[in-house]
Amino acid sequence: MTEDVETPPATDGARLEVEDVAVSLGEVDVLEDVSLTVEPGEFVGLVGPNGAGKTTLLRAVSGALEPTRGSVAVDGAALHDRPSKAASRLVAVVPQDTTLSFSFDVRTVVEMGRYPHRSRFSPPDEDDRAAVDRALERTRTTRFADRPIDEVSGGERQRVVLARAIAQETPVLLLDEPTASLDVNHQVETLELVRELVSEGRTVVAAIHDLDLAARYCDRLVALAGGRVLEAGPPEAVLNRDVLAAAFDVTAAVTENPVTGSPTVTALPDADGAPEPARVHVVGSGATAANVLSRLTAAGLECTAGPVSGGDVAAEVARGQGLETLDVEPFAPLGAGDIDAVCRAAATADATVVADLEVGAGNLALLEELIGTPGLIVVERRPFAERNHAGERARSAYERCSRGAIESSPDAVLEAVREAADRATSSVLSATED
Amino acid sequence: MFRPGRLASWSIALSALLVCAVVGSAALGPVRIDPLTVSRAILNLAGLGVHEVPATHQTIVADVRLPRILLAATVGFALAAAGTVMQGFFRNPLADPSIIGVSSGAAVGAVAAIAFPALVPIGSVHLPAFVGALVTAFLVYAIATEGGRTPVATLLLAGVAIQAFLGAVISFLVVHSGENLREAVVWMMGHLNRSTWGDVGFALPVTVGGVLVLGAYTREMNVLLLGEEDAHHLGVDVERTKLLLLALASVVTAAGVAVAGVVGFVGLVVPHVMRLIVGPDHRILLPTSALAGASFLVIADTAARVGAFGLPIVPVGIVTATVGAPFFLYLLTNREVHAL
Numbered sequence: 001m002t003e004d005v006e007t008p009p010a011t012d013g014a015r016l017e018v019e020d021v022a023v024s025l026g027e028v029d030v031l032e033d034v035s036l037t038v039e040p041g042e043f044v045g046l047v048g049p050n051g052a053g054k055t056t057l058l059r060a061v062s063g064a065l066e067p068t069r070g071s072v073a074v075d076g077a078a079l080h081d082r083p084s085k086a087a088s089r090l091v092a093v094v095p096q097d098t099t100l101s102f103s104f105d106v107r108t109v110v111e112m113g114r115y116p117h118r119s120r121f122s123p124p125d126e127d128d129r130a131a132v133d134r135a136l137e138r139t140r141t142t143r144f145a146d147r148p149i150d151e152v153s154g155g156e157r158q159r160v161v162l163a164r165a166i167a168q169e170t171p172v173l174l175l176d177e178p179t180a181s182l183d184v185n186h187q188v189e190t191l192e193l194v195r196e197l198v199s200e201g202r203t204v205v206a207a208i209h210d211l212d213l214a215a216r217y218c219d220r221l222v223a224l225a226g227g228r229v230l231e232a233g234p235p236e237a238v239l240n241r242d243v244l245a246a247a248f249d250v251t252a253a254v255t256e257n258p259v260t261g262s263p264t265v266t267a268l269p270d271a272d273g274a275p276e277p278a279r280v281h282v283v284g285s286g287a288t289a290a291n292v293l294s295r296l297t298a299a300g301l302e303c304t305a306g307p308v309s310g311g312d313v314a315a316e317v318a319r320g321q322g323l324e325t326l327d328v329e330p331f332a333p334l335g336a337g338d339i340d341a342v343c344r345a346a347a348t349a350d351a352t353v354v355a356d357l358e359v360g361a362g363n364l365a366l367l368e369e370l371i372g373t374p375g376l377i378v379v380e381r382r383p384f385a386e387r388n389h390a391g392e393r394a395r396s397a398y399e400r401c402s403r404g405a406i407e408s409s410p411d412a413v414l415e416a417v418r419e420a421a422d423r424a425t426s427s428v429l430s431a432t433e434d
Numbered sequence: 435m436f437r438p439g440r441l442a443s444w445s446i447a448l449s450a451l452l453v454c455a456v457v458g459s460a461a462l463g464p465v466r467i468d469p470l471t472v473s474r475a476i477l478n479l480a481g482l483g484v485h486e487v488p489a490t491h492q493t494i495v496a497d498v499r500l501p502r503i504l505l506a507a508t509v510g511f512a513l514a515a516a517g518t519v520m521q522g523f524f525r526n527p528l529a530d531p532s533i534i535g536v537s538s539g540a541a542v543g544a545v546a547a548i549a550f551p552a553l554v555p556i557g558s559v560h561l562p563a564f565v566g567a568l569v570t571a572f573l574v575y576a577i578a579t580e581g582g583r584t585p586v587a588t589l590l591l592a593g594v595a596i597q598a599f600l601g602a603v604i605s606f607l608v609v610h611s612g613e614n615l616r617e618a619v620v621w622m623m624g625h626l627n628r629s630t631w632g633d634v635g636f637a638l639p640v641t642v643g644g645v646l647v648l649g650a651y652t653r654e655m656n657v658l659l660l661g662e663e664d665a666h667h668l669g670v671d672v673e674r675t676k677l678l679l680l681a682l683a684s685v686v687t688a689a690g691v692a693v694a695g696v697v698g699f700v701g702l703v704v705p706h707v708m709r710l711i712v713g714p715d716h717r718i719l720l721p722t723s724a725l726a727g728a729s730f731l732v733i734a735d736t737a738a739r740v741g742a743f744g745l746p747i748v749p750v751g752i753v754t755a756t757v758g759a760p761f762f763l764y765l766l767t768n769r770e771v772h773a774l
Contacts, residue, residue: 064663088669095664102525102659102714108436112657116669120650123438168668 013040021070045218054207113167284355289314333362448725512690514727517701539570549611567688624697624751699758
């Protein structure tokens with residue numbers, strides 16, 4: 001044990017440089033040439049499916065696992081060459097598995113975070129006690145500081161382990177799924193705290209399972225799959241359909257979370273067996289239209305939407321997917337030009353979906369124009385009576401519209417589009433035969 | 435939270451208990467001597483003034499009883515301390531000081547010396563026992579180490595395998611020990627008969643020295659309880675610390691076993707009892723376990739020596755096992771000693 005306690009605890013930020021780190025377990029390469037640089041005051045999230053190598057990467061960085069190749073440096077000096085105590089004054093780790101089966105009280109466990117700061121024969125000093133108290137306070141674990149660690153809940157235990165890492169007062173913090181066993185309120189609380197530590201200048205790398213939380217709190221994301229870095233960059237750049245498809249083998253819709261403004265990922269059912277790319281126009285607003293748009297784009301269909309107005313969920317989804325939209329002023333009556341444009345879009349599309357359209361005086365004319373459009377699909381979640389603000393004339397127009405259309409629900413909209421496309425093809429065929 | 439005051443009060447209380455046990459034990463025997471006279475005799479022996487004590491009583495206390503009593507205290511101190519370390523080290527409540535084969539190794543050395551005095555011409559069984567114990571511990575460690583790492587599970591299994599093998603060797607030696615059979619069997623039961631000041635002079639410094647060094651590593655023992663990976667993250671040089679703890683615990687155990695034979699249950703039960711009383715923090719658990727172990731073995735050996743409750747005089751190992759095993763079962767069923 002090296003007793004080099006003279007080195008003051010590093011409180012300033014430190015740059016973490018991971019260069020070409022590879023880890024092989026036997027014949028299997030679990031990590032291949034991963035490089036990553038994290039600046040002080042930066043929060044990098046590792047995302048990727050189970051078995052992608054997130055935990056392995058963290059363990060290789062911390063030195064818990066000896067990398068087969070590559071180097072890890074903190075502030076330019078190789079981390080793994082340092083004596084254990086010195087290394088532990090630079091990097092603290094919050095592991096994923098926090099099962100502790102003995103009855104130390106919580107404060108004693110947090111106090112263990114001070115281990116690298118103390119020499120063998122010196123009792124804990126004021127600094128140690130202050131650091132422990134602060135760490136308990138910040139993780140809101142002071143309340144049960146005297147309870148045995150094996151008697152607190154899983155979520156509380158995870159916060160205690162975070163407190164221990166905070167008490168370690170290192171410039172670099174590695175977290176492996178810090179929110180895995182927490183309730184939703186504590187997840188946010190914990191990540192807000194991590195964010196706070198980052199703003200104090202700490203360098204943080206965390207494996208985070210929840211893509212939405214990762215996007216919301218991290219400055220940069222690194223998507224891992226099969227032990228390789230698939231993509232790295234700001235959350236908006238990493239969380240796109242292609243990366244998600246490659247990493248998680250899933251079709252997903254990425255939209256902007258209206259509350260936090262960060263990307264939100266919604267995994268969708270597998271789109272295998274969808275028809276050849278077809279173009280679909282979606283008329284409608286609100287949740288149903290948004291849902292329909294997400295499903296169709298996720299299935300690889302080309303979509304257009306309109307009329308939409310800003311602030312609507314469907315408009316958000318369309319914008320998030322980069323779709324062509326027909327924008328109109330909210331609550332204003334549609335002009336003849338707008339109606340023409342919608343009809344043209346509908347006529348050239350392979351199918352047109354009318355999704356829970358709210359009908360008022362302003363867009364009644366559009367509904368009437370849509371009657372008889374080939375490949376029309378009506379998706380209903382709410383009964384029309386609730387959506388009708390234009391009386392008997394609207395009711396009759398909607399009825400005539402629905403008569404020639406395929407009636408469907410958001411869940412079945414893909415099948416409906418396929419059916420509409422089939423009908424269109426067969427009608428073209430029969431037309432040529434005539 | 436660790437409070438030095440708590441450690442101090444426990445240490446003082448348990449030391450006082452030990453002193454009482456020693457004096458009380460020295461008073462008992464075929465010749466009853468009152469405790470005051472015993473105390474005077476001990477002070478005379480320690481060179482703390484000159485007190486009036488009948489010459490025969492002085493001889494009985496200083497030359498006959500005290501070596502044996504102090505040896506019992508030393509062995510109890512050693513086994514309880516080593517048991518505490520091993521239970522924490524292996525994170526296993528069933529661990530005892532001999533878990534990596536130290537006792538079996540000692541038994542091979544001792545029984546070989548007893549059965550074939552010509553082969554091991556040293557005259558004393560202590561040295562062959564001590565050497566046998568340490569060679570075995572080293573062997574188990576070497577077998578379990580690969581690529582600079584010594585997984586605890588491998589160590590445990592290697593210990594079990596080596597113990598099984600040495601068991602066969604011991605049986606072979608015992609079967610062929612001829613007229614020395616009884617002595618070999620008694621040694622293996624664990625006894626403190628015919629203890630001398632020479633035995634104390636060997637075991638006491640090794641034990642106290644070893645436990646003192648172990649005492650400097652109690653924080654590492656605590657941190658290791660979190661698991662080796664966590665300990666690494668907190669700055670413990672895991673493999674180096676493991677080697678050190680294992681080596682020290684083995685040396686301390688070997689010293690105890692070499693002079694007393696295989697005295698069972700002290701190293702298993704005493705740490706558990708103390709953990710229930712003072713908690714799992716090794717900073718307080720290690721010293722209190724060691725002191726309690728010393729008192730326990732002094733009392734157990736007094737019972738063995740005097741033949742308490744009209745029972746015949748027996749090797750102390752029989753007393754510790756008959757008291758320790760049922761008590762351990764009681765703890766297991768009533769106080770939930772499943773974990774550390």
